[in-house]
Every structure is written in C-alpha cells, then in structure tokens.
C-alpha cells in the first residue's frame with residue numbers, strides 16, 4: 001500500500017485564562033491511500049483538534065509541540081504541513097489535498113451564500129476550472145450524493161435543507177475538489193438511524209469510486225465497525241490503542257477500549273446489565289499523571305500506572321496498545 | 334382500561350398553528366395525531382421514532398405542557414384521577430407535583446448561579462411542599478443520596494460538574510417532589526457511552542425502588558431495548574407499533590419498525606451492508622401524505638396504502654400495529 005499521511009509526535013496545547021491545557025499529547029499514526037481510519041474517544045478526548053491539526057485549522061491560541069511532524073505524501077513529493085505558513089502555502093492542504101466535513105453542522109456553509117455559490121467559489125480557488133465548468137461539476141456532485149433536483153438545490157441556502165440533505169450537500173462540497181484525504185468529523189451523529197445508514201452507504205460508494213482515504217471521527221463504535229479498516233482510540237489527548245478494526249473490536253486490549261465496548265447496549269443480549277466505565281472524565285485542567293486513564297481503571301497497577309506514562313506494546317503487526325498491564329502480560333508470555 | 338393503567342390517551346392530537354403568510358389557507362403542524370396509548374403503573378415505557386416524529390410533543394402533552402387539541406388524557410395513580418384536557422387550576426397544581434420532566438441537555442438545564450442544593454430544592458419551594466428549611470434540606474439530602482451525590486456536591490455550583498454528574502443533579506431535581514410519573518426526554522443522549530450506562534442504571538434503580546412510572550423518550554433503540562419493558566414507535570405524529578420490548582425486538586411487525594431495527598449499526602465488522610435500506614426522509618407534518626403516513630418510504634406500499642389510513646390494530650398480547658399488510662408481510666418475510 002502507498003503511504004498518504006504520517007503524523008508523528010503530534011502535541012497540541014491551548015493557552016486559556018485558566019492556564020495552558022494539553023489537548024493532544026504525543027500522538028502518532030499513519031494512513032495509506034484509500035484507507036478508512038476510525039477515530040473514537042470520549043467527548044473532549046481531542047479527536048476534532050487532532051483532525052484540524054492536519055490542515056493547521058486550530059484556533060489562534062493553539063501551540064504545537066516542537067517535535068510535531070505531519071507529512072502528506074502527494075504525487076509531487078512530500079508536504080511538511082507544520083512548515084506551511086502563509087495562506088497561499090496552505091492552499092495545498094486546505095480544500096485541496098485534504099477536505100473536512102465539520103462537526104458543527106452549519107460551520108461548513110456560510111449562512112448568507114447559496115450552496116452552489118460556495119461550491120463554485122471553492123473550485124475556482126483550488127482548480128483551474130472555468131466558472132461554467134465549476135457550476136456543472138457542482139451540480140453533478142450534488143446529484144451524485146443523492147440530492148434530487150440538484151439544479152434547484154444549487155440555488156438554495158444551507159438552512160433551507162433538512163438535516164440529511166445538508167449532510168449530503170456537505171459531502172458533495174468536500175468531495176468536489178477530489179481530495180486525497182477526507183476528514184469526516186461526526187458526519188452522522190446528528191442524523192436519524194435510517195438517514196445515517198444512507199449517508200454511510202454513500203460514503204462507502206464514494207471511497208470505492210474516488211479511491212480517497214478517510215478519517216472518520218465518531219464516538220459510535222458501531223459506525224466504526226461498519227465503515228473503517230483501522231481504528232485509533234483516544235482518551236484525554238492520548239492514543240491508547242490502535243489497529244485493524246476487527247482485532248480492536250474483537251480483542252480489545254486497553255482497559256478503556258474494553259470498558260467502552262462493555263458499556264454499549266448489546267441488542268443480542270438484552271439481559272446483560274449495562275456496565276459503565278467507573279468514575280468521571282477528569283477535566284483537562286486536572287490531567288492525571290502517568291497513564292491518563294488510571295483514575296478510572298479497575299486493573300491499574302499500584303505505584304506504576306499513577307507514575308509512568310505507558311509506551312506502546314506491539315500485540316501483532318498492526319495492533320498496538322499503550323498499557324502497562326498489557327506490556328507486563330506480553331513480557332511474561 | 335385496566336386499574337393498573339397510569340396514563341390512558343384516546344385519540345390524542347396536538348396541533349400547532351403556523352404563522353404563515355397573509356394569504357392562503359391557515360396551516361397547522363400535526364405534531365401528534367390520533368394517539369391512543371396505555372402506560373401501565375410502574376412501567377418503564379419507551380417512546381422511539383425519528384426526529385420530528387412527535388415524541389417530545391406527546392411527552393409534553395402527557396405533562397399538560399403542550400395543548401391538547403383533540404382527544405382525552407386520563408391520569409390515574411390510585412390516589413387521584415385527572416382528565417387532563419379538562420383539568421382545573423387546583424388539580425393542575427397537584428398534577429405538576431405528580432408528573433415531572435427530566436431534560437436532555439445537562440449543560441443548559443441547570444442555572445449556573447445557584448448551588449446544587451438550591452437547584453434541587455427549588456421545586457419544593459416553588460410548589461410549597463415543605464414547611465421549614467430544615468424539612469427542605471432533609472428532602473434534598475435524601476434524594477441527592479439516592480442520585481449518588483454527596484453533601485460536598487450540594488454546596489458547589491453546577492459548572493464544576495461533568496456531564497454525568499449534572500444529569501444526576503437534574504434527576505434529583507425532577508424527583509425531589511416525589512412524583513409518580515416521570516418523562517425522561519433524551520435523558521442520556523448528550524452523555525458519553527462510558528457514563529451513559531451509569532445514568533441508565535440509576536434511573537432503573539430509582540424507578541424500581543420508588544415505584545415510579547417512566548416515559549423514556551429516545552432515538553437510540555439499543556438503549557431502549559435495554560431499559561424499557563414496553564415500547565411505542567412513532568412516525569409523523571402517529572403510533573405505528575406498540576409492544577412489550579422483547580416482542581417488538583424479536584418480532585417487529587410494522588415495516589418502519591423493521592427498517593429502524595435493521596439500520597442500527599452492528600458492532601460486528603463482518604455484518605456490513607446488511608441494513609434494509611430506507612429511501613427518502615420523513616415528510617413534513619404540515620403536509621402529511623394521504624393514506625398511511627409511511628407510504629412515501631415504505632418498500633411494501635400498495636394502492637390501498639396510498640388512499641386509506643390504517644388503524645392501530647390489536648394483534649396479540651399487548652401488541653398493536655398500524656399497517657394494512659402486516660399479516661401477509663409477516664408470512665412473506667418469514668418465508669424469505
């Protein structure tokens with residue numbers, strides 16, 4: 001497989017009134033061309049800011065760690081994303097090689113501009129199409145994502161569409177520049193299950209057709225199981241487990257991943273009691289020392305997990321986990 | 334109606350007038366239309382359906398917080414019986430104590446300038462249910478303990494709490510007046526999976542210990558399957574199916590219920606693409622289609638469905654369905 005993206009040692013802090021908070025801590029992962037990576041984790045674990053880092057889209061109070069390295073491998077050679085400075089330099093990633101569907105449903109569309117005009121404008125910036133070509137392609141993309149009456153919708157505003165239609169229009173806009181990487185931040189969370197199923201199907205078709213890679217952010221492991229090739233699990237800014245989706249879901253190895261799966265209501269076993277992960281998510285201002293999960297972990301090793309940050313243990317070729325207990329069991333085996 | 338029924342509705346409709354243009358016919362939103370439902374005392378009754386199907390409106394009508402346009406709602410807890418469409422002021426005051434709402438958003442629902450103690454105590458004070466501050470404090474402490482909040486928590490302000498803790502504060506506030514009937518509207522929707530289970534277990538424990546009746550509104554069918562003993566499925570303001578939970582999940586009879594169940598993403602990566610795909614979206618309640626409200630998306634719709642609206646039909650032990658073709662479809666689909 002051909003490598004598309006390498007993220008190495010991504011660390012991201014925010015300056016706030018209450019001090020500097022760590023949102024992402026030493027995160028590394030890679031994505032191959034055409035691969036779908038799921039990114040899961042609790043609210044506030046750093047999924048959205050990790051994704052925005054790939055396009056340097058974080059707020060002004062963001063401070064990247066000096067070791068952070070993000071490399072995008074394009075046909076013309078590698079792009080060092082952290083080194084991009086001006087808006088012009090940034091064009092290669094923003095809306096060019098990478099497109100993002102934002103979590104905030106209205107954030108992708110400006111309220112006062114029609115959907116069509118926004119799509120056209122974006123194409124004019126990132127391609128050398130004429131206005132007429134851009135218009136034709138936009139309408140074609142709207143139709144392609146299953147929007148009926150695409151020519152009419154082209155002249156409408158985002159607020160005039162239903163939730164499902166708006167989501168489709170966002171996908172159409174994100175795909176019209178033919179990105180190599182699509183970041184979809186909770187693209188189905190606000191949708192009803194029947195509409196969610198339609199959108200998931202649509203995204204799968206588009207991957208097959210366009211061959212792009214996707215980072216699919218969600219807190220719903222079921223959605224990940226249905227869409228992703230690999231999955232990365234985040235907790236309080238750290239990656240705690242990553243690997244092929246089958247392995248991670250069938251043999252979860254981090255206590256947090258296990259807890260997450262056990263907490264899911266299972267339709268096959270209605271009598272099974274619901275098992276919460278004990279405790280509450282600590283505030284980012286009170287980041288636990290050692291393993292960030294130790295305050296909620298029922299198998300924490302006394303004296304070790306509170307003190308030392310666990311490094312990754314490789315379970316097999318692609319499946320790895322950052323847990324002292326897993327490292328110990330591995331060492332003993 | 335059995336004497337074990339807490340809430341009985343007959344043909345309940347809630348319509349909202351739409352302030353439209355000056356010309357043209359006056360439009361109404363038929364948020365709830367012709368709903369007949371029975372909620373047994375002590376049950377954990379689930380209400381599911383897509384966004385805009387009328388779940389919140391129905392829940393609010395049962396709390397007498399949405400206008401009852403047509404039909405009847407009878408509340409009977411064994412101590413008192415009220416006809417909510419015709420209830421007088423004094424009785425309504427008493428009903429407000431007996432029927433309570435737990436909100437969806439644990440962040441928006443709590444006033445930031447009140448301590449947790451004052452937030453929980455407020456309903457007691459507003460309704461004048463206690464005679465002294467000492468009595469109020471006693472009631473607050475009792476319900477807080479049940480909701481796993483401690484004395485230290487009571488002195489603090491809500492911003493210091495996580496989502497799960499805030500939801501426990503909202504629950505304590507709703508229960509402090511010792512209601513008999515509680516509507517929980519998307520009470521865990523805003524919570525992370527890892528803490529959602531904790532709040533659900535708390536609701537179940539409280540319901541059992543205090544003998545409450547819950548109307549649990551949710552768009553998450555897996556959650557409903559786990560906590561509810563009875564489920565009603567709504568579509569475009571109508572009830573399309575009601576049944577005991579196990580029955581509904583094992584033998585759904587309405588095509589919409591079947592589609593909903595099959596659209597839940599499976600945790601098994603090898604079960605991809607098995608969902609029965611439903612085309613289109615839910616129509617507008619200002620302009621519902623003729624006949625069966627589901628006919629525009631139903632893969633089994635026939636001519637009759639487009640002309641004639643099916644009635645909610647009793648088809649077996651507490652199982653009701655509103656579909657012209659349920660019988661032939663269950664035979665057909667069982668064979669396939």
Ligand SMILES: Nc1ncnc2c1ncn2[C@@H]1O[C@H](COP(=O)(O)OP(=O)(O)OP(=O)(O)O)[C@@H](O)[C@H]1O
Nearest residue numbers: 014016023042043044045046047048049050059284
């Ligand atoms: N501009 C900012 N200033 C300060 N803190 C921020 C800023 N943006 C994000 N954060 C913080 O960074 C952390 C990670 O946020 P992020 O939005 O990435 O979480 P998430 O995993 O996407 O959560 P969710 O599931 O709720 O979307 C949070 O603690 C958040 O409050």
Ligand SMILES: Nc1ncnc2c1ncn2[C@@H]1O[C@H](COP(=O)(O)OP(=O)(O)OP(=O)(O)O)[C@@H](O)[C@H]1O
Nearest residue numbers: 349362364383384385386387388389390391552618
């Ligand atoms: N006060 C109101 N005035 C006018 N229309 C209303 C009002 N309240 C609700 N509606 C409409 O009634 C219909 C049913 O809304 P309701 O909020 O009951 O749906 P729901 O099933 O709770 O949806 P959701 O899952 O999104 O919460 C919707 O079309 C809604 O827009």
Ligand code: SF4
Nearest residue numbers: 625628631638656657
């Ligand atoms: S009545 Fe007809 S349209 Fe309605 S659900 Fe049954 S088969 Fe489908």
Ligand SMILES: [Mg+2]
Nearest residue numbers: 047048049103
């Ligand atoms: Mg996010």
Ligand SMILES: [Mg+2]
Nearest residue numbers: 388389390518
């Ligand atoms: Mg609602």
